[in-house]
Amino acid sequence: MEYVEKTYRIKDLNNNTWDDFENFFQKYNGAQGGCWCVYYHRTKPTPGETQEERKKNNHDFKKQLVDEGKSRSVLIYHGDQVVASCQYGTRDELPRIEMTRRYKDLDPEYKLQKTWRITCFFVDSAYRNRGLATMALKYALSRIAQNDGGIVEAYPITKRNAAENWFGTVDMFTAEGFEVISDFGKSNVLVRKYVPPSRGRELPLA
Numbered sequence: 001m002e003y004v005e006k007t008y009r010i011k012d013l014n015n016n017t018w019d020d021f022e023n024f025f026q027k028y029n030g031a032q033g034g035c036w037c038v039y040y041h042r043t044k045p046t047p048g049e050t051q052e053e054r055k056k057n058n059h060d061f062k063k064q065l066v067d068e069g070k071s072r073s074v075l076i077y078h079g080d081q082v083v084a085s086c087q088y089g090t091r092d093e094l095p096r097i098e099m100t101r102r103y104k105d106l107d108p109e110y111k112l113q114k115t116w117r118i119t120c121f122f123v124d125s126a127y128r129n130r131g132l133a134t135m136a137l138k139y140a141l142s143r144i145a146q147n148d149g150g151i152v153e154a155y156p157i158t159k160r161n162a163a164e165n166w167f168g169t170v171d172m173f174t175a176e177g178f179e180v181i182s183d184f185g186k187s188n189v190l191v192r193k194y195v196p197p198s199r200g201r202e203l204p205l206a
Contacts, residue, residue, distance in 0.1 A: 001024070002147050003097065003178045006063075007078065007125070008077060008078055008083075008115075008132070009076070009077040009133070010038065010074060010075070010076055010077070010135070010136075010139050011074075011075045011077065012072070012073070012074065012075070012092060012143070013071065013073035013074075014066065014069070014073055014147070015087070016081065017055075017065065017075055017082075018063065018066055020075065020077070020080075020081070020082045021073070021082055021085065022063075023064075023081070023082070023142070024075075024082035024083070024085065024124070025037075026124075027124075027162040028122075029055075030055050030058060031122055032122075032166065033051075034051065034054060034055030034058055034059075034060040035058055035071065036055075036059050036062040037062065037071075037073070037087050037119075037120050037122070037125045038058045038061050038062050038065070038071075038094040038119070039096060040087070040094040040097065040117070040119040041061070041065060041070075041071065041093065041094060041095075041096070042061075042096060042165055043095050043096060043098075043099060046058055046061075046181070048125050051144075055099060056180075058172060063198065070089075070093055071087075071089070072087070072088055072089045072143070073085050073086060073087045073088070074086040074136040074140050076132050076135060076136055078117075081186060082124040083123065083124040083126075083127045083132065084121070084122065084124065084127060084133065084135075084136055084176075085120075085121070086118065086120070086121050086133065086136035086137060086139075086140050087118070087119050087120040087121075087135065088118045088119070088140040088143070088144065088152075089116065089118070089119075090114075090115070090116055091115045091116075091117065093121055094117045095100070095180055097117065097155075098113065099120045102184060102185065102203055103184075103190075106181070106182060106190070110139060114148065114150030114151065115148075115150060115151045115152075115153065116144050116150055116151065116152045116153070116195075117152070117153055118137065118140055118152065118153070118154040118168075119154070119155070119167075120135075120166050121133045121136065121166060121167065121168050122169070129196055132137070133172060134175075134176075137168065137172065137173070137176060138176070141154065141176065141195055142186070143197065143198050144196075145195050145197060145198035146196050146198050148159055149194070149195040149196045149197040149198070150194070150195065151192055151193075151195075152178075152191045152192065152193050152194075152195050153190060153191065154168065154173055154178065154190075154191050155167050155184050155189070155190060155191075156168045156169050156170045156188065156189060156191060157169060157170070157187050158170060158187055158188065159187045167188060170189060170191070173191045173193075174191070176193070177193050178191040178192060178193040179191060179193065180190060
């Protein structure tokens with residue numbers, strides 16, 4: 001699926017867009033120490049004796065997940081190049097958060113409901129401060145609505161630093177109706193929002 005938003009195009013990560021995603025992340029050496037946006041997909045540390053081995057394992061694991069339809073991201077294009085991405089998925093697809101003690105201590109009853117997570121944003125350095133992360137967030141919420149909706153949670157930062165490139169800011173989420181639930185570490189909070197099913201309708205992007 002593809003949307004046109006002014007000078008940008010918005011697509012989903014899948015086999016057809018993998019090469020574009022790969023080129024974007026290779027530009028930044030896999031991003032975030034070669035993570036390739038698989039950290040929250042894993043429940044254990046990346047295998048490998050050296051950093052290069054771990055980077056390759058992350059890359060190959062990401063490709064495997066995409067091939068199997070188990071890794072979801074919004075990709076924003078300018079021309080033919082991906083310039084921003086936002087990863088989202090179900091609790092089962094992004095289980096790493098479950099491993100933390102702080103998360104386990106939070107209210108357990110929500111686990112009876114369908115839960116989605118928005119874990120990572122990444123914007124090309126030449127395209128930051130243009131609202132692309134917010135655009136990607138809106139589209140991710142639209143895709144979640146099209147997939148029967150549910151509780152959506154994220155972990156934005158409370159202190160402005162480089163980490164905001166990955167988790168987004170609190171203001172960005174509260175502007176979309178998210179509620180701050182609790183502190184989540186020294187510089188993050190947990191936010192949640194219920195997104196109803198769209199019943200075939202697409203939510204507006206802007």
